[in-house]
Amino acid sequence: xxxxxxxxxxxxxxxxxxxxxxxxxxxxxxxxxxxxxxxxxxxxxxxxxxxxxxxxxxxxxxxxxxxxxxxxxxxxxxxxxxxxxxxxxxxxxxxxxxxxxxxxxxxxxx
Amino acid sequence: xxxxxxxxxxxxxxxxxxxxxxxxxxxxxxxxxxxxxxxxxxxxxxxxxxxxxxxxxxxxxxxxxxxxxxxxxxxxxxxxxxxxxxxxxxxxxxxxxxxxxxxxxxxxxxxx
Numbered sequence: 001x002x003x004x005x006x007x008x009x010x011x012x013x014x015x016x017x018x019x020x021x022x023x024x025x026x027x028x029x030x031x032x033x034x035x036x037x038x039x040x041x042x043x044x045x046x047x048x049x050x051x052x053x054x055x056x057x058x059x060x061x062x063x064x065x066x067x068x069x070x071x072x073x074x075x076x077x078x079x080x081x082x083x084x085x086x087x088x089x090x091x092x093x094x095x096x097x098x099x100x101x102x103x104x105x106x107x108x109x110x
Numbered sequence: 111x112x113x114x115x116x117x118x119x120x121x122x123x124x125x126x127x128x129x130x131x132x133x134x135x136x137x138x139x140x141x142x143x144x145x146x147x148x149x150x151x152x153x154x155x156x157x158x159x160x161x162x163x164x165x166x167x168x169x170x171x172x173x174x175x176x177x178x179x180x181x182x183x184x185x186x187x188x189x190x191x192x193x194x195x196x197x198x199x200x201x202x203x204x205x206x207x208x209x210x211x212x213x214x215x216x217x218x219x220x221x222x
Contacts (some may be wrong), residue, residue, distance in 0.1 A: 004152075008149060042212040043153070054163070058209065087172065088125050090152050096143055097160075099210060101152035 004102035006091050011080040021076040021105050023091030031094045032074040034058075034066065035074050036087040037104075043049045043090065049074055081109045114139075116199050116213030124221050129186040131216045133199030141202040142175050142182040143210070148195045156197075157184070186218075196221050 005070040026072030030051045035043040059079045063085060065077040078085060086109045092099040116133045123129060141160055145153035157168050158184060159175035166173055172185045186193055199213040
């Protein structure tokens with residue numbers, strides 16, 4: 001099992017550009033999550049999903065969108081990138097309880 | 111919302127020393143998780159605790175779920191260089207669904 005995979009690993013965006021961060025898990029987990037981690041800080045929940053077709057906002061959803069059309073994939077969309085979205089983004093999945101994290105995407109918005 | 115207060119924020123120790131860190135909350139949590147994050151990597155689960163009073167070990171790591179359900183601690187015995195990293199506590203609030211609450215992290219530095 002590859003676990004949770006994320007692409008790309010690194011990305012630099014200009015202000016106002018858009019992009020999609022990809023996340024895929026092969027553990028057949030129902031629950032999937034997107035977090036952001038700012039330098040020296042803990043993780044903040046952006047969006048989460050309890051199953052295909054169901055998503056809900058976390059603590060810091062503004063500026064982001066998600067969709068969950070399959071159990072495996074949970075992409076995160078940035079429509080109009082802003083410098084405040086410079087961060088490391090982690091995707092995670094769980095069956096129940098313990099969450100397993102991907103390696104992260106480091107995003108810089110200039 | 112619920113918050114987890116993790117302490118200390120950072121630790122500087124000598125190789126071979128024991129380490130202790132803890133996490134507290136003003137409200138009840140029904141699950142405690144401890145994660146380790148290496149530089150440039152995602153958090154990796156170390157120990158999961160599901161019952162008040164539970165004491166669980168994973169090699170040199172030991173963690174306990176506090177009796178009051180408002181705290182947890184993690185101990186590392188005989189530290190080695192690869193223990194360097196950031197340790198996060200996380201928990202599921204008693205009335206929460208599947209949204210984890212994270213502590214701010216403890217950054218561990220080891221002098222050889």
